[in-house]
Amino acid sequence: MDENIKVGDWVRSYGSGIWRVHRILELNDFDIPSQSYKPRTVVFSSRFVNDSYKRSFSTECCDLAFVSLLDSDEKDELDSFIENNPELVAKFDTYKPKSIDAIYNASVNIPSSECTTDIEERLSTFQELNLEQLYHQLIEFKIGSNGAKGWTAQFISNNHECCEGKLLYSFSRILAF
Numbered sequence: 001m002d003e004n005i006k007v008g009d010w011v012r013s014y015g016s017g018i019w020r021v022h023r024i025l026e027l028n029d030f031d032i033p034s035q036s037y038k039p040r041t042v043v044f045s046s047r048f049v050n051d052s053y054k055r056s057f058s059t060e061c062c063d064l065a066f067v068s069l070l071d072s073d074e075k076d077e078l079d080s081f082i083e084n085n086p087e088l089v090a091k092f093d094t095y096k097p098k099s100i101d102a103i104y105n106a107s108v109n110i111p112s113s114e115c116t117t118d119i120e121e122r123l124s125t126f127q128e129l130n131l132e133q134l135y136h137q138l139i140e141f142k143i144g145s146n147g148a149k150g151w152t153a154q155f156i157s158n159n160h161e162c163c164e165g166k167l168l169y170s171f172s173r174i175l176a177f
Contacts (some may be wrong), residue, residue, distance in 0.1 A: 003041075003064065010070050010078055011045060014062035018070070018078055019045035022097050023061075028165040030132040042160065043067045046097045053081055055088055059097040061160070102157035102167050104131065105175070108143040110151055116174050119143065123153055123171040130166035152177055 005011060005021060013019045023044035028037045041064035050056040070078060082089050110119050126137055134155060143153070155169035162168060 005043060005064065005067055005069060010048075010075065011043075012068050012070065012074075013043070013045050013047075013060060014066040015047060015058070015060050017047045017050040017056050018074070019047050019060075020092075021045045021067075025160055025162065026165060027162065027167065030130065030135065030166070032131070032135055039165075040064070044097065044100065044160075046092075046095060048092050049081070055091075057092060057095050059100060061100045099159040102160050102169075103172075104134070104155045104157070104167075104169050106134070106138055106153045106155065108138065108151050108153045108174075111142070116151070116176075119151075119153075120171075120174050123174070126155065126169075126171040128161075128168040128170055129155075130163070130168060132166075134169055151175065 005024070007021050007024060009021045011019050011021055021043055025042040025044070027040050027042060029040055030036075031038050042061050043064050043066075044059070044061040045067070047056050047058045047060070108119070110116060122141060123143075126134060129137060138153075152175040154172045154175055156172045157167040157169045160167060
């Protein structure tokens with residue numbers, strides 16, 4: 001992990017290959033078990049080439065702990081490759097990173113007096129909530145109560161949308177597991 005990573009840096013990331021950082025997101029995530037906030041950094045990067053130096057454009061995001069700057073030998077090898085492959089570099093420079101959503105799956109219980117449709121209708125009002133707000137809303141709605149069926153309510157943060165360092169989630173769907 002290198003805390004000096006910035007947008008534009010060439011790095012090794014969670015996935016194999018050589019990546020270029022295109023976004024860094026500083027978050028202050030709510031940790032449900034401890035009921036406290038914990039800072040973390042998410043790095044968004046685009047893969048340029050795989051480990052064999054073959055074109056391999058893709059997009060990922062991961063925690064800063066999985067990202068490191070290239071060592072000097074790797075940087076020299078990449079610089080040489082870039083110098084000898086200007087067309088590939090030009091294509092990469094026009095590559096548009098894909099949007100990556102954050103997903104939060106909350107275990108919920110559907111009370112025996114209600115059906116999935118009822119819960120989906122109630123949860124559809126859960127829009128642009130940070131994780132702490134979302135957690136408290138689920139408790140308030142008593143969806144966490146003991147019921148006959150256990151389900152998963154899926155919430156999405158489109159392209160890691162955030163406000164003041166907190167991801168904003170909106171209800172997506174109920175999963176039957």
